[in-house]
Structures are given as C-alpha cells and as structure tokens.
Amino acid sequence: MSGITLDELYDSLASNHEIEFTYQGYTYSIEPDENDGKFYLIIWQCLETPKCLFKQEIFNKNDAVPDIDKMLNEPIFEGSSFLNIEKDIHVDTVY
Numbered sequence: 001m002s003g004i005t006l007d008e009l010y011d012s013l014a015s016n017h018e019i020e021f022t023y024q025g026y027t028y029s030i031e032p033d034e035n036d037g038k039f040y041l042i043i044w045q046c047l048e049t050p051k052c053l054f055k056q057e058i059f060n061k062n063d064a065v066p067d068i069d070k071m072l073n074e075p076i077f078e079g080s081s082f083l084n085i086e087k088d089i090h091v092d093t094v095y
Helices: 006-014 061-073 082-088
Strands: 019-023 026-035 038-045 051-058 090-094
Touching: 006 019, 006 061, 006 090, 038 061, 051 061, 061 082
Parallel strands: none
Antiparallel strands: 019 026, 019 090, 026 038, 038 051
16 A cells, blocks of 8 residues: 555544545545444445445444454455555545
8 A cells, every 4th residue: 555554544544534545546435424323434436426335334433443454354346355455555635
C-alpha cells in the first residue's frame, strides 16, 4: 500500500475517519455511517452511481477496532480481500 501504512489505515478507521483509495484505476472509499442509531463501516466503489461493496454494523464508534479485520478480510474485490490486494492500493485521502 502506498500513501499510508497499514497501521495508519487501522488507526484511521478505528478513529472513524473516511479513507479514499485507488485500485486498478477505480476509486473506493471506506467510511463510517450512522443510520437509525446504528453505526456501520461501509466500502463504496465510487462510480457515477456509487456501489456499496460491503456494509458491516458496529455497535458504537468505540467498537470499530475489532471489526476492522473482518472488513479488510472480506473477499469483495473480485474474490480478493483488501489485505490480499493491499500492495496494489494507493490511499489518496484520509478525511
């Protein structure tokens, strides 16, 4: 991964920051969301109409840390996980 380290990615997600990254010419985002009192981590593919690739409920913002591994290990990139393709990812922005 370029742009930030894997440890910085974990720290940013644990602190409820949004991450934008590119992989194979496409832009993606990982972001926290709240809906009806429930909190989620979501991976979006940023297309003209954004496509939700993965949505994981977390109980509150402080519970995000244990769920990060599950999200990053989901095979949502053509059968590969974020951690499998990590070397080909460039993190563009951390909000």
